[in-house]
Amino acid sequence: MIHQFLAPNTNLRTDEWGGSVEGRARFAVEVAAAVSAAIGARRTGMRLSPGTPYNGTHEPDAEPVSTHLVRRLDDLGLAYLHLVEGSRDLTDVLRKEFHGTFILNPAAPATPGFTGEDTLSLVEDGTADMLSFGALFLANPDLPARLRAGGPYNTPDRATYYGGDDKGYTDYPTL
Ligand SMILES: Cc1cc2nc3c(=O)[nH]c(=O)nc-3n(C[C@H](O)[C@H](O)[C@H](O)COP(=O)(O)O)c2cc1C
Known part of the structure; x- marks a missing residue:
């Protein structure tokens, strides 16, 4: 639902909850603020998938939307940001924010098609604190282990997914 608010092809609202970058990010910020108020920001994290086309979302302006949103989440002092990578460039931008x-x-990578141990260097080179x-x-x-x-x-067997x-x-x- 949060992602639906962020993407311009699913958020068709014309009030302050849609339209501009700030408008589309508002719901995500309000959810994070409400959860933080209830249980504490240090117990609250958010997972974002900016620019990923899951379930038909299309986000031509994923960078400005996610940059604005991540700045607001940073202001709230959330414990963690969990990013499903769209592009490494965007990862690097959001990492700094x-x-x-x-x-x-x-x-x-295209082969084998899922995140593997070859990515562990991304912690060593500082791209991320942790990998999922x-x-x-x-x-x-x-x-x-x-x-x-x-x-x-x-090896994961795709035939058994979902x-x-x-x-x-x-x-x-x-x-
Ligand atoms: C069977 C299966 C179920 C998944 N379910 C969810 C889910 O409910 N919510 C979610 O955010 N991501 C879900 N994902 C996506 C994963 O969290 C992950 O982002 C994706 O598989 C890419 O990472 P990987 O290459 O490490 O698998 C699912 C992935 C798989 C394979």
């Missing part, structure tokens, strides 16, 4: 913990779900893994963590319930050991890894039962979610073996 946010002073809390910066978690990155890096753009996956989606598919690789599904397939490897003991992923931290495997990363520490340098593998081996079970399947509606536990297959592909809780049945991969540990080392």
